[in-house]
Amino acid sequence: IEVKNELLGLMGECCTFLKANGLLKDEISDDMPLPRKTIRNSCDETPPLMQEMETVIEDKMKRLSSSMAYSANILCTTQEAVVVPPYVAFAIRPNPGFWEFVKVNSNDLSVDGITATDYLKFKEMVVDETWAKDENALEIDLDQWTLIYQHELSSSIGNGVNFTSKFITSKLYAQSGSQQLLVDYLLSLNHQGENLMINDTLNTVSKLRAALIVAHASLSSLSNDTPYQSFELRFKEWGFEKGWGDNAERARETVRFLLEVLQAPDPTNLEALFSRIPSIFNVVLFSIHGYFGQSNVLGLPDTGGQVVYVLDQVVAMEEELLQRIKQQGLNFKPQILVVTRLLPDAKGTKCNQVLEPVLNTKHSHILRVPFRTEEGVLRKWVSRFDIYPYLENFDASAKIIEIMEGKPDLIIGNYTDGNLVASLMANKLGTTLGTIAHALEKTKYEDSDMKWKQLDPKYHFSCQFTADMIAMNSADFIITSTFQEIAGSKDRPGQYESHEAFTLPGLYRVVSGINVFDPKFNIASPGADQTVYFPFTETQKRFITFQPAIEELLFSKVENDEHIGYLEDKTKPIIFSMARLDTVKNITGLTEWFGENKRLRSLVNLVVVAGFFDPSKSKDREEMAEIKKMHLLIEKYQLKGQVRWIAAQTDKNRNSELYRSIADSKGAFVQPALYEAFGLTVIEAMNCGLPTFATNQGGPAEIIVDGVSGFQIDPNYGDQSSNKIADFFQKCKEDPGYWNRISEGGLKRIYECYTWKIYANKVLNMGNIYSFWKQLNKEQKEAKQRYIELFYNLHYKNLVRTVPTASDEAQPAPVTR
């Protein structure tokens, strides 16, 4: 209470400060035009709100007691303030996921706590007073079903499977009848008409327990490696079906896990049991927009890491499924289908092929389904921002069921469009749904919610945010790459967190859009294909055939369509970066830091792979601007001789050898993005043993332990970052072992946390646990789904009607990314 009072006092001080600086005028009366505004803490520049607060606090601190200093720190956690004279409303975020709202009356400095809804109304006052005051304005509350079943600590966010296992355990223990639900669930296991685990003979808890005790005793008398076939008949007589294990040892363990769960449930045995239950054989992944293909697609609009991620995900999941199915003693073949858009105008890619086997898999395919308009099949590419009119009719379920000869067991969506279609299909078929959104667009554009009317003609954010909320709330589980994706960092809210409470004035006010404490959130970080991205030291595996081409790419003095600039001193180490030439990737930022830092220039050369060189050939406004900026920077800092700019590269084998060649030069990889959701290039470089400097804004901050497995750099402080890189190379000169220590630290980190094997194991465990949870939680799930359906039908569909459909005859739509 004392701290809170002090905090409130400080809020008053802050208002006084705002007044003194003309940001809040106390002489303004209610009937005068209001100088309303929102002041935000933004990460792209020195945060203005923080600056204002800090000035007040710094002054106060000199006289503050330690508890006051503590409360001053709390004040620093204010994310945003809204000035609606005579009030200032503050949104405070003391910890990830935790928000408090207060309003301060600048006349009498009285302070009151307010609800999220009232805070949103303050924000609306800035742009649409009528709406803010409308008592019947539509409010969306999607979180009423989560309340009892949720984490309570920020540190638990993202550990969904773990928490859900505990919750299921307590239900199995305390709620009469729930053990029977487990028996019913086991009875429902079936693949291609064949019952698995148990049959109707064991249809009650007591019958099942009695049979399990007999089975356990019998299996204990067999040697571990006795094949399942040797005791299959006896098992069948007792009411057991296949799926317990491929030999006596595995079957005995599985029997014991189930017995323990039925006798005295505990989360460890429950998780172990579910990791073995044969419930997933057929998986559908949706990744709809862009060019989804296996070659020549990177660098095309909207096509980046998501494609790499999905393809690697398929390979890893198929491997894990094959292993699990074998260990379960079954011989079904798993099937994974990536469903995407068929693009008749394929531009030299295979995106016009209906069915294409996924490379490095035995049974997985890409299935392409065309977009349809009233005129028939749409031939041309459509930006992901304009894709909404084609999604509802993108019904691939009949085709999927035909190919899989049955319904899928798990559906996973990717990005807004894929997630929406996945949620519609999962709802229709009753299948378990996982969603993934590497980038939720809402956080990328400042005030994208408040300014939706202004931005809608170009980005259709009203459709996107509505679709995102529908999908993330329909999902049984959500897969994220990092904690920050869910709940951000100490200073910056997470992507999902920004959907907790927001408002689209004039459309609807979201009082609870998603709850980051919901145990549906799980962190499963991707890896990089380790058959391609392996350490530079594994010389016998190296793709030496690429070396002459790479030598040319890096060092020849010619300028052509593939490279410009050259490296005068070939003996220097190289700092290397590779990304799409988007503003957010900040390749121009890195070039500028290099240009500015004489010390760095004396130590290393710079090589970047990004975009291409002729702005007139780009369809993308952002890319055009970045291309021009690159040319200007090379000119301004006279970088020729020290910088090589290489156009976008599409061959991942050659790229991996490029990373390794940079490692041969004892160089480093630099990922300077203003914000990066995850950053596949970071782990590709680390897998190749290349010391890596990566942005601390976003996912890479979790990947790299600063100074141990690489280095974190702050893209907002270029000087500091370029000096950090220069210090590293200076130190490498003085201590020749230093480069190797960082390289090895990076590899250790990758092997411990960032491999596709770890990922696939986690995701399949999610599929298993949440499939059962869905049954146990059926009533709540159905109630929520009815609310979501209402939102979809009454609101989302109308919004989609505002998005123009493309026509093949018309001029190409402008590319919006």
Ligand code: UDP
């Ligand atoms: N990439 C590529 N050629 C390029 C630029 C990028 O092959 O010219 C690949 C890169 O190796 C990585 C992916 O594209 O696999 C980019 O993924 P990341 O997560 O770094 O960024 P995104 O493009 O998804 O934002």
Ligand code: LCN
């Ligand atoms: C999209 C992004 O923006 C990247 O940060 C990720 O690494 C990529 O997808 C794959 O997850």
